[in-house]
Amino acid sequence: MRSSASFPRVIVIANFVVVAVAVLGLMLQSSSGRPVPGPPAAVRIVQSAQPTPAEPVPTVAEPPGVVSTPEFAKQVKANELGLVPVLMYHRILKKRFASIDRTPDQLRRELEKLAKQGYWPITAKEFATGDIRVPAGRFPVVLTFDDGHASHFRLDASGNPAPDTAVGVLLDVARRYPEFRPVATLWINHDPFGLRKPEEQAAAVRWLIDHGFEVANHTWSHPNLAALRKKKVKEQIVRLERLLKKLGAGPAVTLALPFGAMPHPKKIARHGEWDGTTYDFAGVFLAGAEPSLSPYAKKFDPVAIQRIQSNGNKGECRKWCSQYWLGWLNKHPGDRYVSDGDPTKISIPQRLQGNIAPKRRGQLVVY
Numbered sequence: 001m002r003s004s005a006s007f008p009r010v011i012v013i014a015n016f017v018v019v020a021v022a023v024l025g026l027m028l029q030s031s032s033g034r035p036v037p038g039p040p041a042a043v044r045i046v047q048s049a050q051p052t053p054a055e056p057v058p059t060v061a062e063p064p065g066v067v068s069t070p071e072f073a074k075q076v077k078a079n080e081l082g083l084v085p086v087l088m089y090h091r092i093l094k095k096r097f098a099s100i101d102r103t104p105d106q107l108r109r110e111l112e113k114l115a116k117q118g119y120w121p122i123t124a125k126e127f128a129t130g131d132i133r134v135p136a137g138r139f140p141v142v143l144t145f146d147d148g149h150a151s152h153f154r155l156d157a158s159g160n161p162a163p164d165t166a167v168g169v170l171l172d173v174a175r176r177y178p179e180f181r182p183v184a185t186l187w188i189n190h191d192p193f194g195l196r197k198p199e200e201q202a203a204a205v206r207w208l209i210d211h212g213f214e215v216a217n218h219t220w221s222h223p224n225l226a227a228l229r230k231k232k233v234k235e236q237i238v239r240l241e242r243l244l245k246k247l248g249a250g251p252a253v254t255l256a257l258p259f260g261a262m263p264h265p266k267k268i269a270r271h272g273e274w275d276g277t278t279y280d281f282a283g284v285f286l287a288g289a290e291p292s293l294s295p296y297a298k299k300f301d302p303v304a305i306q307r308i309q310s311n312g313n314k315g316e317c318r319k320w321c322s323q324y325w326l327g328w329l330n331k332h333p334g335d336r337y338v339s340d341g342d343p344t345k346i347s348i349p350q351r352l353q354g355n356i357a358p359k360r361r362g363q364l365v366v367y
Contacts (some may be wrong), residue, residue, distance in 0.1 A: 055160050057211055058174040060181040063135040068340040070367040073347035076137040080346045081355050082337035083291035084127065085329065086142040087322055088307040092151040092166045102310055104164050110310060110322060111170060114141055115177035117330065123214040124185040125253040128283025128302060130295045136341025143170070144285070144307065146218060146256055148188030153204060167213070187218035187256040190243060205247040217241060217252040217281070225263040233263040234274035241279050253282045260287025262304065270303045289320035291329065294337055296346050296360045340365065
């Protein structure tokens, strides 16, 4: 087993093994004529002659205010320099066509497992900026959905998120587990959720933002940024930034790299300008394949934040995907991020004092 000191590095091979295999599968299906589900059937808002009233959306109150002390931090075994699972999802389909697809039942089971184990969802924005408000003794998890696929979100005629969508499943799990915070980050491209009409796009984004979700930047057309010139990379990011602003979700605070591919130079993934519009992200996220370091860690790299593909532990996922890593974190509780419940403090065991980012030292509580 690798030590936790190995986590800061960018795992290029793992990113491409986990993601490129699935992308190749999609390409082969398309070229062979095998049907690949697209947005048309899923993007339309379902009409009903007798719409039912919208169900209340489950909400979770802010964690109770506490003041962390060495004694309290020790009692709850706080470790805010521990590892955080940032889970990566793509299409949510009743029938999977690629290895990165998940079914609604698979998503539901994984979310229920997280709820039972004491995880508390936060957004990618909250994670990257270090605004981690999680009850004492519990563990943050970041749920992320790439590509703005139609299976992630749509409203039915009653104004509810459709139950077979990612958001619908998450809300249902939150109803069953009232302490499971129903938030996630949805990274979109130029046709969010398969919607073509600007007013439908704006309505979808507005609903998500109003209910605590983050809608952020996944580039305009999902290209391999490593293969583009600097100007084209910036154009891809800025065009999507302009759409986000138009839809009421911009400027974005986070970016997910398509295919996990880093542009050159690396810094233009985080800061840049094109055609008079600038962008400045707090966090840039990869496509795999390990838990992330805490954003308070000295070696945390905000331009290469690790994620974990949601999947089983077979094939290429044997040591890279969510089933493996969630099990690993349960078996290694000393390496997992455990909250002290005080967002103004960073509580850690004494053995980890040397790992804190210098700018965070004034917030330390050590036991």
